[in-house]
Amino acid sequence: MTNKHLLEVSEKFGTPTYVYDANKIRLQYKRLENAFDKLPVKLHYAMKALSNINILRLLKKEGAGLDAVSIEEVYLGLRAGFEPSAIMYTPNCVDFSEIQEAVEIGVHINIDNLTILEEFGHVYGNSVPCCVRINPHIMAGGNSNISVGHIDSKFGISIHQVRHIKRITENYGIRVNGLHMHTGSDIVDAEVFLRGADLLYEAANSFPDLEFLDFGSGFKVAYKEGDYVAEIEKIGFDIAQSFRKFCSEYGRELELWFEPGKYIVSESGQFLVKSNVIKQTTSTVFVGVNSGQNHLIRPMFYNAYHYIENISNPDGTPRLYSVVGYICESDTLGYDRILSEVNVGDILAIKNAGAYGFSMANNYNSRLRPAEVLVDGESIQLIRKRETLEDLIANEVEIESLILAD
Ligand SMILES: *Cc1c(COP(=O)(O)O)cnc(C)c1O
Secondary structure, rough: OOOOHHHHHHHHHHHOOOEEEHHHHHHHHEEEEEEOOOEEEEEEEEEHHHHHHHHHOOOHHOOOEEEEOOHHHHHHHHOOOHHHHEEEEOOOOOHHHHHHHHHHHHHHEEEHHHHHHHHHHHHHHOOOOEEEEEEEEEOOOOOOEEEOOOOOOOOOEEEEHHHHHHHHHHHHHOOOEEOOOOOOOOEHHHHHHHHHHHHHHHHOOOOOOOEEEOOOOOOOOOOOOOOOOHHHHHHHHHHHHHHHHHHHOOOOOOEEEEEEHHHHHHHHHHEEEEEEEEEOOOOOOEEOOOOOOOHHHHHHHHHOOOEEOOOOOOOEEEEEEEEEOOOOOOEEEEEEEEEEEOOOOOEEEEEEEEOHHHHHHHHHOOOOOOOEEEEOEEEEEEOOOOOOOOHHHOOOOOOOHHOOOO
16 A cells, blocks of 8 residues: 555545555464464454454455454454354453353353353353453553553453362363463563463463463554564464473363454554644644544553654655644644644645554544545555544434423
């Protein structure tokens, strides 16, 4: 996907618009799939990163399954054509009735607390298997908001509670068919990942009916030049060796599962916005764009860095700017960035916007959510219409007594 495609998108569909490169998604999927030294792995795409039905179908064609964190995501997966058996349901703090709904659909169930595990055993006994989410208490990931495996995290059942898990599963006859861990996003080094894996292997020896181990995800991509990125081939090779060794000790070949989100779709996406205002103040020059934290919240929420390029004026004189949104908040998309000179009306491309971009977008300030476009080679297709004012008010209910007579 080139800047020519992006400019074409902005002319045809307007801005703000999320644009995804289908080939980049395929490339990342294959790269991950092939990283494990010829060991077959099952990749369940973490659809919360980007859940447009076309993206799900594209990944299904590549052979992916899905990781769903809500029952709504499960339904979206089914709608995209996935078999229930290709979907892993990994909820957190949901009502037990939602888990029952998922059991009835027939997806894989991943349980992340002891109370629910006990209830599961009480209701299903040995009739439905489940996977157990273990919290290995390792600090992984670049930001405390996205590091979910540490001691204070709400996710998973502590690795120190394996004895209690065993008690529950033995007494209710629960068949534990998998163990899972997901330590957080933005993991860069193989060592942390392997440390988590070792803990999971150790726990796995307590469960005789396992069919798979699921190592979650968190593989990082480069957000800016010189960024550390997940050494995916190294992580893959090392995990493959340790997994083979574990399987021979365990006495059976298990399946190796992962749930990548960001790694698969982040770099495929660019978010196109238009410069509305160039504002010189006493300390900086602001570029005010026709979007903000309502459409891309990662810079504010995670202090994330997203590279920004002025694609309308690539040869302009480099100048220093702060790129800000139009929301009544301090929504800085990029602070102190050198861009080629920005004029009113120029299109800026915000990079690495495929993951947790559109999927975290909202309607704050009563703004409409952006359109989404898929570029596949030379084909450019709209995959989500821009919202309208009607969409915004569709569920609002007007109370008769408050309607003012005129
Ligand atoms: C969010 C999430 C993932 C994906 O994480 P990425 O950093 O996007 O790869 C995987 N598994 C679970 C359970 C998740 O909640």
